[in-house]
Amino acid sequence: MIPEAETELARIVAGLNGPVSIVGGGTRGATGSAPALDMSRLSGIHLYEPGALTLVAAAGTSLAEVESALDAEGQRLAFEPMDHRVLLGTRGEPTIGGVVAANVSGPRRVQAGACRDFLLGVRFVDGRGTVIKNGGRVMKNVTGYDLVKLMAGSWGTLGVLSEVSLKVLPKPEMGITLVWHGCGWTAASKVLCAALASPFEITGAARLPQRNRSPTSKSKTVIRIEGFEDSVKYRVGRLLELFADLKPDRIVTDSDENEAIWSAVRDVTPFRNAVGNVWKTSVKPTDMPLVTGKWEFEHVVDWGGGLIWTLAPEGVDLRLALGGIQGHVSLVRASRDDFERFGRFQPQDETLIRIAHGIRARFDPQGRFNPGLMG
Amino acid sequence: MEMPAPDPKILERKPQLLARLRTVLPDDALIHDISETRAYECDALTAYRCPPMVAVLPASTQEVSDVLRICHEEGVPVVPRGSGTSLAGGALPTEDSVILGVARMNDVLETDYDNRIIRVQSGRTNLSVSGAVEERGFFYAPDPSSQLACAIAGNIAMNSGGAHCLKYGVTTNNLLGVTMVMMDGTVVEIGGAHLDAGGLDLLGVICGSEGQLGVVTEATLRILHKPEGARPVLIGFDDNAVAGQCVSDIIKSGILPVAIEFMDRLCIQACENFAHAGYPDCEALLIVEVEGSQAEIDHQLAKIIEIARRHNPVELRESGSAEESAKIWLGRKSAFGAMGQLNDYMCLDGTIPVSELPMVLRRIGEMSKEYGLPVGNVFHAGDGNMHPLILFDANKQGDLEKCEAFGADILRLCVDAGGCLTGEHGVGIEKRDLMLHQYNSEDLETQMAVKDVFDPQWLLNPAKVFPLGSSAQRRSA
Numbered sequence: 001m002i003p004e005a006e007t008e009l010a011r012i013v014a015g016l017n018g019p020v021s022i023v024g025g026g027t028r029g030a031t032g033s034a035p036a037l038d039m040s041r042l043s044g045i046h047l048y049e050p051g052a053l054t055l056v057a058a059a060g061t062s063l064a065e066v067e068s069a070l071d072a073e074g075q076r077l078a079f080e081p082m083d084h085r086v087l088l089g090t091r092g093e094p095t096i097g098g099v100v101a102a103n104v105s106g107p108r109r110v111q112a113g114a115c116r117d118f119l120l121g122v123r124f125v126d127g128r129g130t131v132i133k134n135g136g137r138v139m140k141n142v143t144g145y146d147l148v149k150l151m152a153g154s155w156g157t158l159g160v161l162s163e164v165s166l167k168v169l170p171k172p173e174m175g176i177t178l179v180w181h182g183c184g185w186t187a188a189s190k191v192l193c194a195a196l197a198s199p200f201e202i203t204g205a206a207r208l209p210q211r212n213r214s215p216t217s218k219s220k221t222v223i224r225i226e227g228f229e230d231s232v233k234y235r236v237g238r239l240l241e242l243f244a245d246l247k248p249d250r251i252v253t254d255s256d257e258n259e260a261i262w263s264a265v266r267d268v269t270p271f272r273n274a275v276g277n278v279w280k281t282s283v284k285p286t287d288m289p290l291v292t293g294k295w296e297f298e299h300v301v302d303w304g305g306g307l308i309w310t311l312a313p314e315g316v317d318l319r320l321a322l323g324g325i326q327g328h329v330s331l332v333r334a335s336r337d338d339f340e341r342f343g344r345f346q347p348q349d350e351t352l353i354r355i356a357h358g359i360r361a362r363f364d365p366q367g368r369f370n371p372g373l374m375g
Numbered sequence: 376m377e378m379p380a381p382d383p384k385i386l387e388r389k390p391q392l393l394a395r396l397r398t399v400l401p402d403d404a405l406i407h408d409i410s411e412t413r414a415y416e417c418d419a420l421t422a423y424r425c426p427p428m429v430a431v432l433p434a435s436t437q438e439v440s441d442v443l444r445i446c447h448e449e450g451v452p453v454v455p456r457g458s459g460t461s462l463a464g465g466a467l468p469t470e471d472s473v474i475l476g477v478a479r480m481n482d483v484l485e486t487d488y489d490n491r492i493i494r495v496q497s498g499r500t501n502l503s504v505s506g507a508v509e510e511r512g513f514f515y516a517p518d519p520s521s522q523l524a525c526a527i528a529g530n531i532a533m534n535s536g537g538a539h540c541l542k543y544g545v546t547t548n549n550l551l552g553v554t555m556v557m558m559d560g561t562v563v564e565i566g567g568a569h570l571d572a573g574g575l576d577l578l579g580v581i582c583g584s585e586g587q588l589g590v591v592t593e594a595t596l597r598i599l600h601k602p603e604g605a606r607p608v609l610i611g612f613d614d615n616a617v618a619g620q621c622v623s624d625i626i627k628s629g630i631l632p633v634a635i636e637f638m639d640r641l642c643i644q645a646c647e648n649f650a651h652a653g654y655p656d657c658e659a660l661l662i663v664e665v666e667g668s669q670a671e672i673d674h675q676l677a678k679i680i681e682i683a684r685r686h687n688p689v690e691l692r693e694s695g696s697a698e699e700s701a702k703i704w705l706g707r708k709s710a711f712g713a714m715g716q717l718n719d720y721m722c723l724d725g726t727i728p729v730s731e732l733p734m735v736l737r738r739i740g741e742m743s744k745e746y747g748l749p750v751g752n753v754f755h756a757g758d759g760n761m762h763p764l765i766l767f768d769a770n771k772q773g774d775l776e777k778c779e780a781f782g783a784d785i786l787r788l789c790v791d792a793g794g795c796l797t798g799e800h801g802v803g804i805e806k807r808d809l810m811l812h813q814y815n816s817e818d819l820e821t822q823m824a825v826k827d828v829f830d831p832q833w834l835l836n837p838a839k840v841f842p843l844g845s846s847a848q849r850r851s852a
């Protein structure tokens with residue numbers, strides 16, 4: 001099933017008599033075993049108005065196509081979506097619909113927001129084959145319920161996205177990264193939280209582990225500042241005053257090196273070919289040292305401590321160790337056995353599960369879409 | 376605007392309801408005498424009034440839960456209320472309903488600067504949230520003009536915006552978690568200080584659901600460190616279309632101002648006469664504000680001024696001091712008051728794609744002549760959120776109806792231009808019957824299906840948001 005238009009997609013869904021796996025580029029590691037509904041040909045940018053900061057595209061449009069159109073106008077997707085191919089070893093071409101369905105957001109989330117914060121409108125086909133629209137293409141819209149947010153991060157379980165509209169932002173003139181070598185968890189947490197609590201608009205706050213536990217390599221705690229050149233230089237100066245007692249070891253101005261640092265954080269490249277399961281933990285940023293200190297595993301920390309990627313041996317259930325810390329743990333990369341054992345997502349509160357099931361049953365009454373995903 | 380007829384069976388059972396509510400609430404939290412329930416007869420959409428059967432003012436999540444459980448068992452509709460500043464009639468009661476006001480729940484529960492969050496009870500006013508973190512240099516970004524009065528509860532229900540949301544986003548972008556009580560009394564925690572809650576983004580659909588999914592009693596909000604400074608520039612043009620082009624060019628240049636406000640001739644004059652802000656005599660006025668350090672502000676304003684000059688402005692005034700900044704903002708901030716001096720007015724809230732600005736303003740001007748009612752336009756130009764203010768005389772027979780018809784035409788125009796009915800005030804009762812212009816019945820069915828899950832009996836604020844005809848079956852089931 002490879003629809004090329006929304007009407008065709010609706011017809012296919014209406015005629016289904018069993019479940020399907022919705023596939024954009026198939027890079028996010030969530031493709032189930034049901035027959036594929038391939039969205040890659042439902043593609044094309046429908047509208048792009050740089051002066052209004054809005055872009056509307058068919059869900060199957062490749063992310064690369066979207067990004068190159070934006071690039072030509074000096075704009076970008078500010079939420080910096082991760083490329084899961086690096087971590088998961090998947091192939092294929094990520095689509096904009098997949099980004100939205102998985103609410104994929106990168107390091108800049110701490111300042112700019114997540115994918116869902118940039119999603120202005122959606123069109124989707126529900127489980128009956130009906131085309132539904134919500135939101136639109138304008139930045140402020142409170143007309144009726146916000147199903148736009150609900151669809152973002154619903155992993156295709158509520159409907160097949162056919163079109164998404166997004167708010168885009170200008171690319172900054174330049175970026176600089178401050179780097180501290182070898183900070184322990186507590187020190188790193190202090191640096192990240194202090195930077196984020198400053199007025200200097202930090203657009204990245206992360207920590208990369210030492211390479212392969214090699215004694216010559218050190219962990220890097222990194223802070224990113226972006227904007228117009230004069231402004232970036234000014235803010236870097238102010239941050240150096242703020243960190244007078246804990247001076248950064250390096251100030252990276254080279255754009256290629258900056259790109260390398262932040263794509264490593266975004267795509268979790270340190271765990272690229274490493275053996276083991278990869279877990280993703282979301283906690284209150286100051287709780288990061290409690291979590292990372294608990295496990296003798298390797299971690300990549302993002303969002304000022306709010307996001308922790310952990311490389312753990314197979315068979316280990318990281319959720320048990322969260323103890324009383326408030327947060328959420330999901331399994332991102334694992335063997336089939338471990339996925340079956342631990343589940344992808346952490347079970348929620350009973351009432352919330354009831355609500356989620358209720359919504360899913362109404363959007364997709366016959367359980368056609370991505371069975372097994374999201375519980 | 377039609378409201379459903381009260382259910383006589385519910386009215387009859389008022390004594391039983393009161394008796395049960397007395398078992399869970401202190402006396403002073405239970406209001407049922409008509410002389411006092413009248414205080415809750417309307418919100419800021421004052422054209423529509425109806426005192427509720429009962430009003431309750433619980434002081435804790437537990438009390439809210441008890442009240443809802445009882446109303447649920449008794450089958451009584453409940454209308455949640457924050458401060459009653461809704462411009463859409465969102466907090467308008469019906470004769471057979473219970474108003475549940477959260478005004479007594481206004482404590483700060485936790486401030487955490489390292490994690491940049493504050494947790495408050497939902498009755499706390501918007502401005503006093505910022506007030507609670509001000510001494511450490513922090514603030515809560517969404518800033519509706521009503522911020523002195525409106526409550527976080529109402530902000531969440533309406534997903535309210537403000538003048539600075541071009542840069543900081545609206546309520547939904549600054550809300551991390553809520554404690555919410557469902558209609559059957561169940562208390563749920565959604566989200567919190569951590570960014571990802573897992574599962575469906577229920578917080579996203581609760582924000583902006585106009586009090587129809589649950590009663591929010593507590594909220595975790597993002598706070599930010601204040602920028603070092605801010606400064607506006609005032610730019611006057613002789614042509615709306617040129618002003619619109621200037622807005623678009625500023626945005627395209629890579630600068631992200633915190634605010635771009637637009638006023639048309641009628642508004643400029645009204646504000647000038649009212650506030651004496653020293654506004655020029657011209658067709659369109661922009662106030663563009665940027666933030667940062669002195670040097671950063673200088674740099675950004677220089678760029679903005681360079682762009683503006685290319686469009687031959689009739690006036691270009693950069694603020695040189697705090698007093699001058701205040702003066703530039705003074706007129707804009709008194710716009711509603713100034714228009715109110717001219718006559719009664721109705722404030723609309725449609726959004727349009729910024730590129731359609733000249734066309735929409737021209738059409739509004741033409742319709743104004745057809746209807747014989749003047750319109751002033753003041754709005755957040757950076758994001759296309761318009762606030763046309765239609766002037767009318769409430770004492771003149773038929774003027775209100777004419778004004779409402781004109782307003783509806785303007786909102787339809789916004790939708791037809793690629794925009795929407797409401798950018799920040801919400802649907803309430805005001806735009807309820809226009810919903811089918813923006814959405815088809817299947818789109819609305821899907822939205823109502825969400826309410827079915829949270830509130831199967833449709834007891835929470837039931838006669839709002841959806842056209843009465845569309846929701847009739849559900850409400851009477």
Ligand SMILES: Cc1cc2nc3c(=O)[nH]c(=O)nc-3n(C[C@H](O)[C@H](O)[C@H](O)COP(=O)(O)OP(=O)(O)OC[C@H]3O[C@@H](n4cnc5c(N)ncnc54)[C@H](O)[C@@H]3O)c2cc1C
Nearest residue numbers: 457458459460461465519520526529530532535536586591
């Ligand atoms: C002069 C003026 C200027 C304004 N400027 C702006 C502006 O710039 N931007 C903007 O966005 N709005 C503006 N508004 C509109 C209004 O202030 C907002 O909609 C505000 O958020 C309403 O808050 P409130 O506490 O007064 O809510 P209310 O009016 O009491 O209620 C609003 C809605 O919220 C629901 N509700 C209330 N409490 C709860 C709860 N605890 N749980 C669930 N639902 C609840 C109600 O049922 C109702 O549907 C303005 C209004 C006025 C009068």
